[in-house]
Amino acid sequence: MLKIKNLQVKVEDKTILKGLSLDIKPGEVHAIMGPNGSGKSTLGYVLSGREGYEVSGGSATLNGDNLLELDADERAKKGLFLAFQYPVEIPGVSNMEFLKASVDTVRDYQGKEALSTVDFMKLAREKCKAVNLDPNFLKRGVNEGFSGGEKKRSEIMQMMLLEPSLCILDETDSGLDIDALQVVADGVNACRDENRAFIIVTHYQRLLDYIVPDKVHVLSDGKIIKSGGKELALELEEKGYSWIEKA
């Protein structure tokens, strides 16, 4: 599904990703862990099409499409979803209006039937409940004044609405209380199926108890320096990163 080969990325002339390769098949869950500043968020940004990230080498394809030459919105329409580490607040634009515009365009692109306003509202409320957000959040500005944890739950709610094929979750567990962590994990698990893949960026092994990954990768200084099964996360929790970095 997602094939990344030797990806090199610069931001403002600073090389951040230094030859990253990753191969994710439908239905798989990959966890990416790694020290602060190693390039985890950068990977999500460059895959989702953020401006200012210059690809100086390598390739990335999603279901055969060259991701790197598409606009960000095209990538989303083709099924890529990034749950942000720091979601943006958009005052004045109601969540409902924003989500409707989003769901309408994505469904239209995918040749799905448009939802009536009533059906959309019903669906949106349902997804809110699934992540334990009060449906009144739909009336508020996008992320406006949401607490850290509410923003993260709102990202998962968006993911559930858009039904993407590749979901990248950037530290969705950071800042969540224990109950919210469970809620988010349940949300993700409910979305898991044989056609959908996940990249889960996290610092904490705990999330991976709830969302059991197929593979765990360690990203350090712009490269994947070690990959393993779910046990690798436990090992990292215990020993930190230095033992691999030194090796």
Place this chain on the structure above:
Amino acid sequence: MKTSFQVDNQFLSAALKNELAQNAESQTPENNWLTKIRSYSYADFLKQNLPTRKVEHWKYNELFFLTQAEFSSSPLASRTQSEISDLTLALKNAFTVVFINGQYSPQHSSDLIDSHVSATPFSQANTKQIELITSSLSSAQQSTNLLIQLNTSLSQDGLLIEVESNKKIGKPIYLFHLNTSADENQICANQTLVSCGTGSECQLIEHFVSEKCEATQLALQQSVVHLQENSQCNHYRLNLEASTSMQVSRALFLLEKDSSLNSFYYSEGSQLNKTDIDIHHRGKNSESNLTGIYLPSETQCIDYHTNIEHQIANCTSREVFRGIIADSAKATFNGKIHIFKDAQKSDAQLSNKNLLLTNQAEINTKPELEIYADDVVCAHGATVAKIDDKAIYYMQTRGINETRAKKILSIGFINELLDKVENEALSHYLKDQVQICLSDIK
């Protein structure tokens, strides 16, 4: 940019200058009072020709054309009722008053019998009405805007609208102004006085449109709204002229004791719209609430100079203006709050926010405070921002393309102001209009 230049009467055609000079000399017994006001205003206008410090008022404006073009008086034009109806707002049940090139057009206007609202041309005013007109207009004479002086001198007549005391008028009073197309540059003038009787309630909608043409239409206009004690007025002023139009106008509100004003402004489309808004809190416990949206694009220029005077204690004023400036358009917002020496317990708040859609778009925003009382609450703020790239990217990651995202963000910027429009038909109209106006965002 040129910061000062001399405006003199050279931009008026010979015929117009002649007419104004003759008026100044004539002393016909009937309508003597009107002739007098006109000639005094003309004298004031001529006196102000010298570039004084007041020229600052024009600093950011595009009145430079006045030194280069010549304008003659708008011809009397007539339009069929269906031509008018095509352009008016689809308001349910309004009292419509139509002006064509500044002139009151009774044949297109609603019958006001039994409506508790009356419309009287100044030239037909009775003694009591003349008293009302002269006293209200004398407050209006203080304008530093020389084109408003010129408006008074050019207005051969005016219209007085009176709302009966202690009556709540359900239907909106809809003042529709049409400027017709012309082959050569034309200037027209209008002055309208609305008197909201003691304890009355009304809704007043001023709507300005023009036919697109090759020449420039310069419309001068002044509305004076006098809110008598304990009256309430919901006012809307919509400038939706064609791109060949220029309007220089003033809206003056005189607020007596316990009166309350909501006043909403919307402007887009014309080459130049310069509106001075003056709010004079003359009676205690009066309240004003101003909201404005301006959306200039292409090479248009919109300028609002607002001046809120707390002349007396215990009054409240609120003012929120927002602009979205596209292409290489320009806007000026100057918001002055003037609190007089004895106006204790004044409560005044002003906010102006601007969104620039391009690097060429220009905004000059300047809040001004003049406070001479000590026990007051006064807050003001102005911001200028570009469209938020991070927000656009965020929306793109949710499938919304850049153009659409910009449009949603722009509308989001003014949404809460649009929500203040209480008149339902008007609210629908403006929401659609905003979509149309912002549909060209790239």
